[in-house]
């Protein structure tokens with residue numbers, strides 16, 4: 001044990017200031033004690049650092065497993081039957097069906113409010129509040145479906161002409177945006193409110209029905 005830790009009697013090149021010979025016994029006893037103290041404090045330091053590392057690792061693993069995932073939105077259906085006829089748009093209606101899935105294993109989602117807006121060339125052509133406040137269990141898929149028409153749809157004559165022109169070129173591309181205020185429920189703890197946006201492109205063909213390439217697509221989701 002002591003063999004590798006002998007008291008240096010002679011100066012070695014490693015020392016900054018060479019040790020003079022002919023020291024008293026008390027001097028050497030003091031150095032042994034000093035040496036021991038350094039070793040003990042080094043050991044305590046090492047144990048402390050290791051514990052710190054362990055706590056950090058556990059926190060990281062916990063965070064990875066508890067970290068909430070954002071809900072997943074898909075667009076299943078979107079159509080404007082009135083587009084199939086050359087006639088007017090007075091009774092035009094959008095039929096929509098979106099789904100939102102809570103992909104989390106143990107985390108619930110409160111939707112405190114939800115608003116849908118439909119855009120054409122980045123200008124709103126209508127919208128309405130959706131659902132009532134609801135709580136979504138882990139792994140649950142909720143359907144958001146219905147018609148959007150009447151006062152909720154604000155299409156002008158001029159805009160309808162633009163739709164018809166686009167229809168003539170093969171597709172009319174809309175964008176459905178669903179803005180929700182959500183909270184995550186982790187065990188008994190509720191997170192703060194987050195404003196979440198899901199953006200779904202929806203192109204309809206000349207028959208007024210959603211084109212296959214837009215159907216059942218996952219919509220990008222971001223927070224603001």
Ligand SMILES: *[C@@H]1O[C@H](CO)[C@@H](O)[C@H](O)[C@H]1NC(C)=O
Pocket residue numbers: 076077097098099143145146
């Ligand atoms: C909406 O789409 C989902 C998934 O395809 C389907 O299960 C559901 O029946 C549809 N709901 C309506 C009202 O169309």
Ligand SMILES: *[C@@H]1O[C@H](CO)[C@@H](O)[C@H](O)[C@H]1NC(C)=O
Pocket residue numbers: 135136137140141142
């Ligand atoms: C998801 O939750 C809603 C509301 O609680 C419920 O009506 C629906 O049946 C659930 N869906 C599934 C797939 O469990």
